[in-house]
Amino acid sequence: MAGRTPESTRALVVKKCSAEAKPVYHDAVLETRPLQQLKQGEVLVKMGAVSFNHRDLWIRLGQYPGIKFGSTFGADGAGVITVMSRVQETESINTGTVIASADSNDALLNKRVFLTPMRGWESKPDAPETDGFGILGGGRNPPLGTFAEYVIVERNQVIRSPDHLDDVQVSAWPLGGLTAWRAAIVNAEVSKDQNILITGIGGGVALLAMQLCQAKGANVYVTSGSEEKIRKATVLGASGGVNYKLKDWPSQLTALLAKNSGKSAKIDAVIDSGGGDIMARMNSILKQGGKVVVYGMTANPQIKFTMREVLKNQRLIGSTMGSLKDLTDATKFVSEHRIVPVVSHVLEGLEAAEEGFELMKRGDQFGKIVVRINDKVNAKL
Numbered sequence: 001m002a003g004r005t006p007e008s009t010r011a012l013v014v015k016k017c018s019a020e021a022k023p024v025y026h027d028a029v030l031e032t033r034p035l036q037q038l039k040q041g042e043v044l045v046k047m048g049a050v051s052f053n054h055r056d057l058w059i060r061l062g063q064y065p066g067i068k069f070g071s072t073f074g075a076d077g078a079g080v081i082t083v084m085s086r087v088q089e090t091e092s093i094n095t096g097t098v099i100a101s102a103d104s105n106d107a108l109l110n111k112r113v114f115l116t117p118m119r120g121w122e123s124k125p126d127a128p129e130t131d132g133f134g135i136l137g138g139g140r141n142p143p144l145g146t147f148a149e150y151v152i153v154e155r156n157q158v159i160r161s162p163d164h165l166d167d168v169q170v171s172a173w174p175l176g177g178l179t180a181w182r183a184a185i186v187n188a189e190v191s192k193d194q195n196i197l198i199t200g201i202g203g204g205v206a207l208l209a210m211q212l213c214q215a216k217g218a219n220v221y222v223t224s225g226s227e228e229k230i231r232k233a234t235v236l237g238a239s240g241g242v243n244y245k246l247k248d249w250p251s252q253l254t255a256l257l258a259k260n261s262g263k264s265a266k267i268d269a270v271i272d273s274g275g276g277d278i279m280a281r282m283n284s285i286l287k288q289g290g291k292v293v294v295y296g297m298t299a300n301p302q303i304k305f306t307m308r309e310v311l312k313n314q315r316l317i318g319s320t321m322g323s324l325k326d327l328t329d330a331t332k333f334v335s336e337h338r339i340v341p342v343v344s345h346v347l348e349g350l351e352a353a354e355e356g357f358e359l360m361k362r363g364d365q366f367g368k369i370v371v372r373i374n375d376k377v378n379a380k381l
Helices: 054-062 167-171 174-187 204-213 225-236 247-259 276-283 308-311 322-338 350-362
Strands: 010-015 027-034 043-053 074-079 095-101 113-115 150-154 158-160 195-198 218-222 240-243 267-272 286-294 300-303 313-319 343-348 368-372
Touching: 010 350, 027 113, 027 150, 054 350, 074 167, 074 174, 074 247, 113 204, 158 204, 158 322, 158 343, 167 343, 174 204, 174 267, 174 286, 195 204, 195 247, 204 218, 204 267, 218 225, 218 286, 225 240, 247 276, 267 276, 276 286, 300 313, 350 368
Parallel strands: 074 095, 195 218, 195 267, 218 240, 267 286, 286 313, 343 368
Antiparallel strands: 010 027, 043 074, 043 095, 043 150, 043 368, 074 113, 113 158
16 A cells, blocks of 8 residues: 655653752753655665663663764664655554665665664774764664654665564664673673673673673573572573672682582683673683673772783683674574574553653663554654
8 A cells, every 4th residue: 555754753851950950960852853864875764662771770860972952862772664656554563663764665664774883993803994983762863763663774784583583572673782791791601601701681682692602502600789680590501600799609609610510610701781890800710811801890890900810811802882793793693593582571662761760760671672653652744
């Protein structure tokens, strides 16, 4: 059935809080905004689901660089694609479908896709090609976000959704999956039968890193400040876990390794989100030549690296996001191994986004927080 391209969309945007607000907590406001005519090389994606990242909360707290007030939240989302001149009605599937394309013969038309969550890193193996690297949502570069009913995006910045995942699950994949892939597979070079430690289990990146490492055949150990999260990780296949709030957690980890792999067993690599004293805590457990790959520093923005680590040839590697090639490779791996991202909460409609921010504040989620975008309030046609 033929139809017209939507003229407007609702979007969740960043608004500056009052100067009197202490502490700073910027507003998240649902607004109706006009949709521009598609240019050549662009597609219109009808979003089916979007997911939160910690950066969305940090933006509201004023703790993230490059905030642009009036911009749309969100780096992750998926949906379905249609043509500008001859829009075809399509049934929405959870995450998103490309609804419109400037090319009426586009092979992606009416296909399920997800948006790439970054710009400025195509394929270079070590780091972005330029200084212009940026992440979607809440900023100037790039000037778009996913928390909307419809999103206009470059045709070469969408990727086909894996067939075994629904759109809620797909929306939990892009940013976290790319970060996890770069840290665990590209930088840590995780392989079969290795012993891998993943810190801070329960977050989206940590859980995806665990799933990727397991698919590689590695033995995965985890840390958390929550016994319940450790239990859930073992249900998902972790070889064991320790509570980092306990001073002797390295000794407990050593005991677990000895029990499962023998007294001489060591950790081959650590995938870390905390920073701080991770090198000192891991020095005796990490093998000679072992790697600590850090993709975040939630505990402390500094890491102490001493001569003890130098003498053991232990390596500390920083890891941020990844390239478009990394994301393409990672998505293919997810499809081949039928990996399903862990979703903690599913909220219904952009109107429920405030609940997502509150969940992020509490930090008790296990997996991603997703907003399913329903059709109860459609964009204006």
